[in-house]
Amino acid sequence: MAHVGVVGGGVVGLTTALRLAQAGHRVECIRDVPAADTVSALAGGLWFPYHVEPRHRVSGWGLATLQVLTSLARDGEAGVHLREGTFVERRPADRWWLEGIGSWREAEPDELPEGAAAGVVARLPVVTMPVHLRWLEDRCRSEGVDLVEGSVETVADVVADVVVVAAGARSPDLLPGLDITPSRGQVALLSNPGVERWHVDDHHPGGLTYVIPHPGWVVCGGTDVVGSADDRPDPSVHEAIVERCREAVPALRGAEVLGARVGFRPVAASVSLEERSVHGRPIVTNTGHGGAGVTLAWGCADEVAALLDHLR
Numbered sequence: 001m002a003h004v005g006v007v008g009g010g011v012v013g014l015t016t017a018l019r020l021a022q023a024g025h026r027v028e029c030i031r032d033v034p035a036a037d038t039v040s041a042l043a044g045g046l047w048f049p050y051h052v053e054p055r056h057r058v059s060g061w062g063l064a065t066l067q068v069l070t071s072l073a074r075d076g077e078a079g080v081h082l083r084e085g086t087f088v089e090r091r092p093a094d095r096w097w098l099e100g101i102g103s104w105r106e107a108e109p110d111e112l113p114e115g116a117a118a119g120v121v122a123r124l125p126v127v128t129m130p131v132h133l134r135w136l137e138d139r140c141r142s143e144g145v146d147l148v149e150g151s152v153e154t155v156a157d158v159v160a161d162v163v164v165v166a167a168g169a170r171s172p173d174l175l176p177g178l179d180i181t182p183s184r185g186q187v188a189l190l191s192n193p194g195v196e197r198w199h200v201d202d203h204h205p206g207g208l209t210y211v212i213p214h215p216g217w218v219v220c221g222g223t224d225v226v227g228s229a230d231d232r233p234d235p236s237v238h239e240a241i242v243e244r245c246r247e248a249v250p251a252l253r254g255a256e257v258l259g260a261r262v263g264f265r266p267v268a269a270s271v272s273l274e275e276r277s278v279h280g281r282p283i284v285t286n287t288g289h290g291g292a293g294v295t296l297a298w299g300c301a302d303e304v305a306a307l308l309d310h311l312r
Helices: 011-022 055-072 129-142 168-174 235-248 293-307
Strands: 003-007 026-031 080-089 104-106 118-127 146-149 162-165 181-191 198-201 209-214 217-221 257-267 272-278 281-287
Touching: 003 011, 011 026, 011 129, 011 162, 011 281, 011 293, 055 080, 055 118, 055 293, 118 209, 129 146, 168 257, 168 281, 181 235, 209 235, 217 235, 235 257, 272 293, 281 293
Parallel strands: 003 026, 003 162, 026 146, 080 198, 162 281
Antiparallel strands: 080 118, 104 118, 181 217, 181 257, 198 209, 209 217, 272 281
């Protein structure tokens, strides 16, 4: 059994800590902010491999996570629901992400917005992130994970046999050399008047448009601005997001606007999931998931556990 320090308290960090504890390791999960204040808490929560590479690895991680989330939809406390929705295609699309997901169909013309060439209707997990993060914290505690509040400047600050870097866009600060760029995502939160279907339109003429319903509220997006570090919601962007989403889902026309939020996706040319040695100590990276942290979390956590299996 190894003493493992996982740095990062979002969905990737917590899921990794949980899997490592279940594998028999003694685990600390160190985070500088509570789970409710992480970027993960802002996510729409739809299972979909958005803005992430490489496909040949993403597919396996994603399908493993899909299986877990589908099972968790039967757990009333995990914050996971299976919801049908439409992925809009305004240009020829590579549907690689559909391989292995099970039931899906072509969208009917009356299910598509004006200008859309085609679309896919599928039933996928939607994760209500604030609820799911609390559930993960509870599961971690029940498996003996020590959830530690604290700031880590570099991996050298962590006292453990092995360090797992799962800190999203902050990861390069902990381990210089990681090539990760923050991408600014702004969303609007609206009250939910009864919307149950999700809607994703990546190439809407007005910008990225998605509507992800949850019990009590709807996450409406959005933006994906690589390299921006401004964490203040832009009022004009907010208004445009609300208008696009109300146009896409007319049921939102009278919904109360609850606020705007900004988070930063950890975008990379490739997810960094590997073991390396730093000053003679094993360091595992699990970061660079772009807009697909919740989509890949369980599959990646399983691979981290497999990498450290020799230390049990």
